[in-house]
Amino acid sequence: MAAQRQDTTPSQTAAVDYDVIVIGAGLSGMYQLYRLRELGLKTRVFEAGTGVGGTWYWNRYPGARFDSESYSYGYSFSKELLQEWEWSEHFAGQPETLRYCNYVADKFDLRRDIQFESRVAAAIYQDATRSWDVTLASGARYSCRFLITAIGPLSTPTLPRIEGRDDFKGQSFHTARWPKEKVDFGGKRVAVIGTGATGIQTIQTIAGEVGHLTVFQRTANWAAPLHNGKIDAATQAKIKAGYPKIFARCQETFACFIHTPDPRGAFEVSDAEREANYEKLYGERGFGIWQGNFKDILIDRKANATISDFIARKIRERVKDQAVAEKLIPRNHGFGTRRVPLETFYYEVYNQDNVDLVDLTETPIERITPEGIRTTENDYAFDIIIYATGFDAITGSFDAIDLRGSGGARLKEKWTHGPETYLGLMVDGFPNMMMLMGPHTALGNIPRSIEYSVDWVTGLLRFATAKGLTLLDATPAGTAAWTDHVKALGVGLLSNEVDSWMTGINRNVEGKQTRIVARYSGSAPAYRARCDEVAAKGYVELRLE
Numbered sequence: 306m307a308a309q310r311q312d313t314t315p316s317q318t319a320a321v322d323y324d325v326i327v328i329g330a331g332l333s334g335m336y337q338l339y340r341l342r343e344l345g346l347k348t349r350v351f352e353a354g355t356g357v358g359g360t361w362y363w364n365r366y367p368g369a370r371f372d373s374e375s376y377s378y379g380y381s382f383s384k385e386l387l388q389e390w391e392w393s394e395h396f397a398g399q400p401e402t403l404r405y406c407n408y409v410a411d412k413f414d415l416r417r418d419i420q421f422e423s424r425v426a427a428a429i430y431q432d433a434t435r436s437w438d439v440t441l442a443s444g445a446r447y448s449c450r451f452l453i454t455a456i457g458p459l460s461t462p463t464l465p466r467i468e469g470r471d472d473f474k475g476q477s478f479h480t481a482r483w484p485k486e487k488v489d490f491g492g493k494r495v496a497v498i499g500t501g502a503t504g505i506q507t508i509q510t511i512a513g514e515v516g517h518l519t520v521f522q523r524t525a526n527w528a529a530p531l532h533n534g535k536i537d538a539a540t541q542a543k544i545k546a547g548y549p550k551i552f553a554r555c556q557e558t559f560a561c562f563i564h565t566p567d568p569r570g571a572f573e574v575s576d577a578e579r580e581a582n583y584e585k586l587y588g589e590r591g592f593g594i595w596q597g598n599f600k601d602i603l604i605d606r607k608a609n610a611t612i613s614d615f616i617a618r619k620i621r622e623r624v625k626d627q628a629v630a631e632k633l634i635p636r637n638h639g640f641g642t643r644r645v646p647l648e649t650f651y652y653e654v655y656n657q658d659n660v661d662l663v664d665l666t667e668t669p670i671e672r673i674t675p676e677g678i679r680t681t682e683n684d685y686a687f688d689i690i691i692y693a694t695g696f697d698a699i700t701g702s703f704d705a706i707d708l709r710g711s712g713g714a715r716l717k718e719k720w721t722h723g724p725e726t727y728l729g730l731m732v733d734g735f736p737n738m739m740m741l742m743g744p745h746t747a748l749g750n751i752p753r754s755i756e757y758s759v760d761w762v763t764g765l766l767r768f769a770t771a772k773g774l775t776l777l778d779a780t781p782a783g784t785a786a787w788t789d790h791v792k793a794l795g796v797g798l799l800s801n802e803v804d805s806w807m808t809g810i811n812r813n814v815e816g817k818q819t820r821i822v823a824r825y826s827g828s829a830p831a832y833r834a835r836c837d838e839v840a841a842k843g844y845v846e847l848r849l850e
């Protein structure tokens with residue numbers, strides 16, 4: 306007998322435990338909860354950690370801090386909050402940001418709807434009742450009408466697949482699972498594996514504390530100076546008075562940073578002017594050298610070579626041993642085609658007597674031993690091994706949940722060849738599910754993107770509530786069109802020709818060795834315009850019932 310047409314005869318009034326379940330109490334989940342309360346929707350947030358903050362809760366490693374200007378990073382939705390909170394530095398460190406997250410949770414009394422130590426293991430759509438059945442790792446089950454994922458693009462850490470990892474007798478930590486207690490590095494022999502943004506922050510921070518540090522680098526990255534500093538009272542006053550302008554600026558820029566590409570091409574100026582511009586950007590705070598550089602450095606190989614050469618010269622100037630300097634200069638990708646780590650005297654660390662660099666392209670790791678790390682050349686003994694080895698990015702946190710849509714279709718299978726989404730916010734066949742900071746959405750300066758996406762989802766749920774809708778789904782055509790659009794935007798970007806978490810590569814994860822287009826790479830204003838258009842037209846592009 307043919308399957309019942311359950312989706313057309315739903316038990317729409319079937320009791321659900323919650324109107325909305327939000328997965329994750331990081332910056333997305335917290336703000337989403339705040340907005341859903343305004344709609345009067347009964348909401349529960351499930352959070353794996355013991356506290357709020359997401360990224361800033363988990364990433365307690367030494368030296369973790371913003372690369373976005375603090376004052377452009379905080380929530381903008383509450384004028385009162387903006388005036389009350391004072392960032393102490395231009396780029397705040399993790400402890401301060403975690404305090405901020407807790408301050409927000411207290412101020413808006415968010416915790417009463419957040420259930421901590423509650424990792425979501427499965428979320429399965431029920432066609433018959435048009436609801437989601439959510440199961441926690443503990444086995445507890447809850448139902449809801451709408452499911453919102455606020456699980457973060459970089460929240461599933463990955464350890465290297467190296468033999469013997471569990472044999473090591475010393476202490477070992479992944480940076481994103483750093484203990485709450487202080488780790489004592491005094492006099493210790495420490496290894497760091499990984500030289501991405503996290504590894505670089507860790508290395509430069511602990512190099513002065515450890516007895517000896519050995520850095521295991523597989524791929525060199527192009528890093529540039531952060532130029533952090535304290536915010537003095539006069540600047541603080543200026544910031545507080547200038548918030549409307551700061552956030553208006555973030556709305557206009559390409560990726561919601563205060564920096565945005567220079568309208569000039571690298572060859573539209575003289576060699577001397579180009580050099581002077583690079584010097585200026587290298588001397589300025591933050592992402593300007595990446596996000597505010599000539600408009601063609603990320604799409605034109607020759608333009609890119611000019612900035613890569615400039616940064617290579619800086620590395621040679623800053624690192625005394627030229628053999629080490631050469632190892633620190635990337636050979637397989639140009640500046641800015643991977644996420645640019647911002648550093649504070651990182652390169653100078655290699656001038657210290659107690660720091661060594663091991664180039665894994667020359668001498669790969671063979672195994673972890675009870676005493677330390679064995680490469681093809683050497684046996685190294687350590688007291689502590691730090692894995693700064695990154696994340697199963699963007700889709701990894703979705704893969705970690707048994708997520709099934711209409712008819713039991715698994716999201717992981719639908720995304721075998723890369724994510725398919727509608728506006729990065731929904732997926733056809735996964736009704737009543739909305740994603741915050743999922744694949745194919747504008748990331749950039751993340752809280753700015755979060756606020757937009759949360760407001761969009763809130764608008765959709767306001768609409769659904771007002772109309773009494775029980776089913777919201779993207780259409781297959783809408784999903785295909787957006788996915789094609791995102792792929793088309795990625796064509797010609799040098800970053801899409803490079804292995805990195807931004808192209809979905811993680812050599813430590815089975816099945817993540819083929820590049821995909823995981824991110825929306827158009828401008829944030831264009832992204833918002835498209836999503837606004839969908840809302841303004843009454844969401845007619847969706848299947849609504």
Ligand code: NA7
Nearest residue numbers: 459465466499500501502503504523524644693694695806
């Ligand atoms: P990243 O940027 O993915 O960096 C991970 C680093 O770990 C990178 O240098 C990797 O080398 C290295 N790695 C990973 N696995 C191994 C193995 N098996 N052996 C040796 N080296 C390895 O993660 P981050 O945490 O630094 O930063 C992630 C984002 O968080 C960052 O971009 C910010 O947006 C915030 P590889 O390059 O793969 O050769």
